[in-house]
Amino acid sequence: MFWSPYKSIPAKLEKVIDETSNIKTFVLRPESKFRFATGQFIELSIPGVGEAPFTPSSSPYETDTIDVTIMKAGNLTGQLHALKGGETLGIRGPYGTGYPIEKFYGKEVLILGGGVGMAPLRSLLLTLIAQKEKFKRIILCYGSKSPEDVVYKHQFTEWQKIKELEIMRSVDKCPIGQWDETVGLVTCLLDQVKVDLKNTVSIVCGPPIMMKFGSRKLLDIGYTHSNIYLSMEGNMSCGIGKCGHCQIGHNFICKDGPVFTYEQLKHIPDPFI
């Protein structure tokens, strides 16, 4: 039977959850079970309108529905934000390499996230929580612009109850009295953690500027190139290493990534857009 990698399968939009003023989570029910590894991405489309890459933010152990958390950034994301639920969308994938979870076993796992970059990291966190005894420590440093811009507000309350999870959060700025955690850029949270540098990995996902300064800071702290994992962003069309759009150096972000170690990218003069 002929099969095209460019054809989407239908997925019913079950629910739309408001996260912040410009971020929503879309709960999708694909017509058949959908399996992915955490960190892999999908191509999501409104049929006849357009398609773009997004990383599922739900747990990979959930195969009946997938969550996608989307920031309103332009045309397609704007039209997605206008949906109410009940519509049929298209998905293709999953694509790319996910996070190499087995490599994290026995280690101190430091997660550094910013803004909507929390989407893939939530999926990762849920994966780690499901087998939390396998990791020495799980530390999440998450930054957002303001308290209002924090995604997954209710889930953070749940996560804060899990004793194996160390959560630190920052906001760039906020009026006095509205935030009792750290105020400042997310990188300053790293000053508050002491890790065993011989036995730790870090995972970074956020806006390009955060990726750049976040990975610099991690290198300063003493993380090795191969122990920093970055979720790279790039313009994408096919998602399967054919269309060329996502290339940086000789790497195709869609196929060789989107998760890369700093080591893999260090030959590229300026990998962050």
Added chain:
Amino acid sequence: MATFFLSTNDYNSFIRNLSAQYRVFGLKGEEKNFYWSRLTAEKSEHTPNRYRALTPVKSFFFPVKEEVTAEPPVEKTILLGVKACDLAHLQTTDAIFLQGALADPYYALKRQNTIIISSDCDSYIPACFCTLMGGLPYPTKGFDLNLTPVREGFLIETGTQAGEDLAKANTSLFAQASRQQLAERDNLRNKMTELLKANNKDFTWTNPKDIVTAKYASQKWESDIAKTCVECDACRFACGTCYCFLLAESKKSWERIRSWDSCQSEGYGRVAGGANPRKTKGERLRNLYSCKLQYRPENFGFYACTGCGRCIEACQGKIDIRKSLQKLSEER
């Protein structure tokens, strides 16, 4: 594999036979430009040799625009007169479309159902620089059959089983090649190689990968090389190895169309919010040279430029990759 001789008459009968059984495309043209045209048993005149066509051969497997969700119609096809530089282009498009986690079925089906009859160049144009890229003006691999013009006919070399089968099916037309005819082929090939070298004698660079790698930070990309680029994308749409495309939703729901895309357009790499990894013309042209001369060799072990010269002919700004590399290599 074997080499046969066909008299001009027998060659014409052979092509007529093929045209009756396959969709055969050969080269037609006047003076300078050769176009791919459908040959039929009734109208099979064409130009077997000369030099490459205006349109790169990849267009048969990866058309300018195509629907990519439904099963494609596929017809048995023969391409007649593919030149060495175009044949070498297919190494790159094959590596991209056929390899990787997923093969592209649209490219694969057309490629599998096409027989390639290549041919030696017996002339060239000033833009030709196959020899600078390590190529030769005659095919050495990748063909099913290859044609060389000799006195009163052609030599036909078989390169694959499919080629052998065609020869067998037309065995009454195929005669043994004589030693003299093989020597004649060698002479033509040597002569053409020397002519191509003479055509490019002003270019003294030898290792383009090292040049683009070493000159990444050169000011010349912006101040000189890309300066006359008018961002028309013509070079990219003329290129025989460019595989970039853009998917778009079709008017019919759940259908998708892909069209060739160009890395020289400003929006190619731009992401939501407006950030752009290659904002300037210089950055984009550098990336194009690096793509062909550094990144693809890093991935596949061969250049994604074979010296067909189409980009040189297409450029409105008179940008000549040979000259660009010369300037970079001479820069201290």
